Amino acid sequence: MVAFLRFLINGVSLGSVYAIIALGYTMVYGIAKMLNFAHGDVIMVGAYIAFCAMAYLSLPPVVAVLMAMVVCTALGVVIEGLAYRPLRQAASLAVLITAIGVSYFLQNGALLIWGANPKIFDSVFSVGSVRLFGGELTITSETLLTIAANIVIMIALTLFTGRTKLGKAMRAVSEDKGAAELMGINVNRTISLTFAIGSALAAVAGVLLCSAYPTLMPTTGSMPGIKAFTAAVFGGIGSIPGAMIGGILLGMIEILGKAYISTELGDALVFAVLIVVLLFKPAGLLGKPVREKV
Amino acid sequence: MKKTGKILALALALMMIFAGSAMADTIKIAVIGPFTGPAANYGLACRYGAQVARDEINALGGLQIELLFEDDEHDTEKAINAYNAVMEAGAQMIDGTTTTAPCLTVSAVAYEERVFMLTPSASNDGVVADKDNMYQVCFQDPVMGVFSADMIVENNMGTKVAIIYNNADDYSTTIYQSFKAEAEKIGLEVVSVTTFAADDNTDFTVQVADAKDNGADLVFLPIYYTPASNILRTAKGMDYAPVFFGVDGMDGILAMDNFDASLAEGVILLTPFSAFSDDEQVVSFVEKYKAVSGGVEPNQFGADSYDAIYALYQASVAAGITGETTYDEACELLIEQFSTMEYSGLTGEMKWDETGAVSKEPAAYVIKGGAYVPYGE
Numbered sequence: 095m096v097a098f099l100r101f102l103i104n105g106v107s108l109g110s111v112y113a114i115i116a117l118g119y120t121m122v123y124g125i126a127k128m129l130n131f132a133h134g135d136v137i138m139v140g141a142y143i144a145f146c147a148m149a150y151l152s153l154p155p156v157v158a159v160l161m162a163m164v165v166c167t168a169l170g171v172v173i174e175g176l177a178y179r180p181l182r183q184a185a186s187l188a189v190l191i192t193a194i195g196v197s198y199f200l201q202n203g204a205l206l207i208w209g210a211n212p213k214i215f216d217s218v219f220s221v222g223s224v225r226l227f228g229g230e231l232t233i234t235s236e237t238l239l240t241i242a243a244n245i246v247i248m249i250a251l252t253l254f255t256g257r258t259k260l261g262k263a264m265r266a267v268s269e270d271k272g273a274a275e276l277m278g279i280n281v282n283r284t285i286s287l288t289f290a291i292g293s294a295l296a297a298v299a300g301v302l303l304c305s306a307y308p309t310l311m312p313t314t315g316s317m318p319g320i321k322a323f324t325a326a327v328f329g330g331i332g333s334i335p336g337a338m339i340g341g342i343l344l345g346m347i348e349i350l351g352k353a354y355i356s357t358e359l360g361d362a363l364v365f366a367v368l369i370v371v372l373l374f375k376p377a378g379l380l381g382k383p384v385r386e387k388v
Numbered sequence: 389m390k391k392t393g394k395i396l397a398l399a400l401a402l403m404m405i406f407a408g409s410a411m412a413d414t415i416k417i418a419v420i421g422p423f424t425g426p427a428a429n430y431g432l433a434c435r436y437g438a439q440v441a442r443d444e445i446n447a448l449g450g451l452q453i454e455l456l457f458e459d460d461e462h463d464t465e466k467a468i469n470a471y472n473a474v475m476e477a478g479a480q481m482i483d484g485t486t487t488t489a490p491c492l493t494v495s496a497v498a499y500e501e502r503v504f505m506l507t508p509s510a511s512n513d514g515v516v517a518d519k520d521n522m523y524q525v526c527f528q529d530p531v532m533g534v535f536s537a538d539m540i541v542e543n544n545m546g547t548k549v550a551i552i553y554n555n556a557d558d559y560s561t562t563i564y565q566s567f568k569a570e571a572e573k574i575g576l577e578v579v580s581v582t583t584f585a586a587d588d589n590t591d592f593t594v595q596v597a598d599a600k601d602n603g604a605d606l607v608f609l610p611i612y613y614t615p616a617s618n619i620l621r622t623a624k625g626m627d628y629a630p631v632f633f634g635v636d637g638m639d640g641i642l643a644m645d646n647f648d649a650s651l652a653e654g655v656i657l658l659t660p661f662s663a664f665s666d667d668e669q670v671v672s673f674v675e676k677y678k679a680v681s682g683g684v685e686p687n688q689f690g691a692d693s694y695d696a697i698y699a700l701y702q703a704s705v706a707a708g709i710t711g712e713t714t715y716d717e718a719c720e721l722l723i724e725q726f727s728t729m730e731y732s733g734l735t736g737e738m739k740w741d742e743t744g745a746v747s748k749e750p751a752a753y754v755i756k757g758g759a760y761v762p763y764g765e
Contacts, residue, residue, distance in 0.1 A: 097597060104593045149646050202424055210428035211684055212614050213645040223625060234625045307591065308621060309614045309644070313426045352594040357582040358555055360594075 096231050101353045102346065107237040107306065109345020110244035114299040115322030116329070116337035117251065118292035124268040124332035125288045128186065131193040132173060133296060134319015135200035140166045140297030141304040141314060142208055145215055155218035162297040170293025171286050179282065197316075204312035212311045215304035236305045243302060247295065248338050255334065264288060268332065321348075324368050330381025339379060413710045414452040417700055418474035419693070420460050420467065420494065421486030427462035429640075430689045431486045434508050436681045437690035438483055440673060441697035451705055453697065460485055464493040471497060480709070480718045481506070483696045486689065488512040488558050495522045502716040504723065506700055508692035511636075512558050516744035521719050523726050523744040525692045525699065525735065529559055532635045532658055533566030535750050536608065541574050543764075545656070546606025546631050550580035550599030552592070552619060554611050563610035563635055579604050590615060592622040599630070606631040613641035620651045631656065636750070640687035642758060649758035658750040660735035661691035662760040673734055688735065695733035702731055 115137060122130045140162040147158035177196050181189045219239045223232045255261035266274040267284045275281050303318055304310050321344060329340025344364055351363035371379065419438045421431030435457060442453045456477050458470035467490030474482070482498065482505040485491040491510035498505050499519040507515060511526045540546055549571065554560035564581075571578050579602040582595035596619060599607050607623075607630050609616050616638055623629070631654065634641075638657035642649055663674050663685050673694060677686040703709075703725035709718050731738045736748040752763035 097601065100597065101594065104591065108591050145646070205424055205428060209682065209684065210432050211640075211644060212429070212617075214617065214647040216646065232626055307618055309617055311426070311614070312428075349591060349594060353597070357584065357595060357598075361585055 096227050097353075100231050100233075101349050103233055103237060105346035105349035106342055107240045107345070108349060109325075109342035110240045111299055111303045111306070111318065111341075112322045112325045112345050113244055113338045113341025114247060114295055114302065115318060116326040116341045117247070117334065118296050118299075119323050119326040120329070120331055120334060120337040121264075121288050121292050123326070124334075125264055126178070126285050128178065128189045129193060129323070130178075130289075130292070131190070131319070131323075132196035132200060133292065134315035134317075134322070135197050135204075136166055136170060136173075136293050136296040136315070137300040137303065137319065138204060138310075138312065138315035139169060139200060140293075140300035141215060141310050142204060142213075143297070144218070144301045145213055145304070145310055148216055148218075149213075155216075159218060159298065159301050162301060163294045166293040166297035166300075167290045170289040170296070174286055174289040179285075201312045201316070208312065210312070212309040215308040215310045217305040217308070218301055219305065234306075236302075240302045240306060243298065244338070244342075247298070248335075251291075251334055260284075260287060321364065324364065327378055328368050328371055330378030333378070333380045333382070336378055336380035413712075414454050415481075415704055415709060415711055415713075416454045416456055416477070416479050417697065418456045418458065418471075418477075418479035418482045418484065420458050420470045420474065420482060420484035420490075422462035422490075423457070423459040425461040425463070427487055430509065431459070431462070432681070433687055433689035434484070434486045434693035436677055436684075437508070437686065437693035438697050439680050440676045440690075441694045441701075443676070445697070445701050451701065451710075453701065455483075455697075460487075460490045460494075462487050462490060464490050466490075467494050468497065470494075475501075475503065475715070479503075480711075480713060480715045481700055481704075481722060483508060483693060483700065485510060486693075488515060491515050495519055498522070502719045504715075504719040506696045506726075508696040509689050512562060513745070519744065520742075521723055521744075523740055524746050525696045525738070526636070526688075526746070527660070527748055527750060528745055529562035530566035532750055533563040533568075533610065534570045536563075536610075536633060536635060536658065537567050537570035537574060537576055539752060540606060540608075540633065541576055545633065546604075548577050548579045548602070548604045549606050549608055550582075550602065550604030550630070551578060551608045552582050552584070552595045552599070552611065553609075554585065554615065555583040556585040557611075559637070560611050567608060567610065584615065590618065592619045593626075595619070596622045596626060596628060600626060600628040604630055606633055609634045609638065612637040613639070613644070617641055617644065617647065617651070620655070624651060634658070636660070636688055640689075642755065642760075643685040643687060649755070652755045653757075655755045656752060656763060657755070657760075658752055659688050659760075660748060660750060661686075661688040662751075662753055662762075663687070664759045664761075670734060691734040695731070695735050695738070698733055699726075699731045699738070703729060 118133045143165045144158040144162040147153045147161045177192050223234045225232050263279045263284050325340035325344040326337050329336030347367050348364050352360035421434045422428050423431045442455050446452050456474045456479050458473050460467035460470045471494045486509050488510040491507050504521050506523045508525045511529045513528045516522045553564040580599045582598050584590050634657040636659045639659040703722050707721035707725050726740050738746050738748050753760035754763050
């Protein structure tokens with residue numbers, strides 16, 4: 095029972111990281127209708143910036159996280175402006191390939207700047223661990239922080255998209271780009287804003303990911319990026335609560351599957367579940383089914 | 389006029405002959421490995437090690453070495469492209485490839501085309517099997533598995549063993565299998581075997597918890613140091629402190645930027661090379677290596693590749709290979725040398741058997757206070 099609880103908590107924590115990354119995928123997809131495959135690498139850049147701020151400039155963790163968010167926000171907006179905006183009218187395949195190109199560019203750029211040897215990320219929030227059941231169950235502070243950050247981000251984003259003018263503009267663009275433009279919404283600016291928010295979240299995700307799993311390399315973002323993309327599809331791509339639920343479920347399936355079925359099949363299980371869900375609900379758990387007009 | 393022209397031509401021809409003999413002869417050695425991508429760490433180490441060896445050898449003034457670098461990104465297809473590129477550029481022999489999977493592919497082609505290969509670090513036994521022109525500087529994976537199991541029993545390091553290995557990796561899987569077989573033979577109890585598949589950030593809670601819940605007092609880690617560092621941290625978070633026993637993939641753990649060395653306190657590892665040695669040759673190598681690597685400490689990959697270049701150099705000099713020797717001629721000459729010669733380098737005394745496998749002993753070290761200390765001292 096204690097073991098189950100331990101795996102469950104770790105699963106939720108890992109899932110929370112996936113969820114925060116998945117938000118970036120899902121928001122960009124919902125609004126720009128493109129898969130930003132470079133998103134995972136923005137996470138890596140965010141983690142490197144926070145690492146440099148803490149290890150080389152000896153800045154306090156909070157400042158380091160803010161710095162990472164600022165740099166990633168700028169990076170996201172620049173990537174969108176330089177690589178994706180000129181392709182707004184192009185076929186979606188062209189944008190997809192560009193995104194993969196950007197992903198390689200970021201990875202190799204990081205290799206050039208920071209080298210291939212892994213760096214060990216200092217946890218931004220380490221106050222020891224919580225011990226329950228007479229020390230049988232230990233929960234690290236990083237685990238709790240990740241779950242808490244996830245909840246805060248979810249509430250903030252829901253309020254933002256539901257209550258603010260900019261959030262409403264985002265939803266309008268996601269529903270119908272043309273109509274939104276006719277209503278006087280600046281579509282390009284809204285898309286930029288989406289990238290900015292997504293990238294700032296990526297920085298947070300990078301810091302949380304590396305606080306829990308501290309080896310930081312130029313390829314650190316790729317696998318979590320793919321898993322988070324899976325989570326976004328799983329929950330229904332384009333849907334913010336979907337990304338949350340998808341991410342957390344994915345993390346739980348991964349850890350519990352490894353614990354109770356087989357460590358060899360951990361990743362395979364994750365994707366098997368995705369396939370089953372998509373067979374029965376092609377739009378994902380919370381996705382809106384799109385009817386094709388004939 | 390006609391006469392002066394003849395004299396001039398003669399003088400010119402003479403000058404060219406003298407210039408030719410004064411200019412030392414240069415052989416071309418290809419270095420193939422992953423310089424970018426997820427395994428860049430190992431490929432770059434081999435590249436830097438080779439550079440140090442080249443600079444030393446060229447400073448001696450005799451036979452000169454030109455290195456041709458090609459990146460294989462730890463990808464079998466790109467490794468073939470890299471191989472074709474260096475052969476087109478006139479490579480006469482190969483120091484490579486760094487990693488096992490590309491090496492299996494490239495060595496098959498090199499065997500057909502008769503190009504001599506000496507890999508610094510591709511340690512799978514399949515790499516040299518049935519290829520008379522393929523040699524290794526590193527010891528083979530099964531050797532390490534057997535050596536580890538024997539050592540654990542002989543020194544009473546633990547009675548209940550847990551193993552965590554990377555089942556997506558030939559290197560890790562082969563060591564695991566040979567360890568498991570040897571453990572069964574000598575009666576070492578294995579209580580937990582768990583796996584993972586990727587060398588990047590992976591959650592190790594399940595694997596470490598399984599070892600802990602099964603009461604393992606020693607955890608055998610036939611894996612690379614990056615995931616190992618995550619495992620050490622996860623174990624600490626769970627208040628679990630068994631003996632951790634790593635193999636040569638553990639070498640490099642202390643060189644990671646910002647690594648908390650106290651996590652690795654007491655970790656045992658097998659490596660042919662210790663950057664902490666006060667051996668004169670090692671100290672000089674570490675210093676020169678750091679100058680080309682931008683301050684990164686060398687690990688065994690760098691040392692193995694350094695030895696590979698020196699071994700190729702020693703064999704080439706002995707066989708009289710020059711810049712004019714074609715690669716297939718060089719191949720036969722080098723096979724003759726390597727099957728009989730002895731070489732003493734940074735990673736130990738080496739001799740090769742007829743399969744191309746090296747005979748050298750792994751050495752065990754314990755990490756104490758952020759440095760390697762020979763086991764038992």
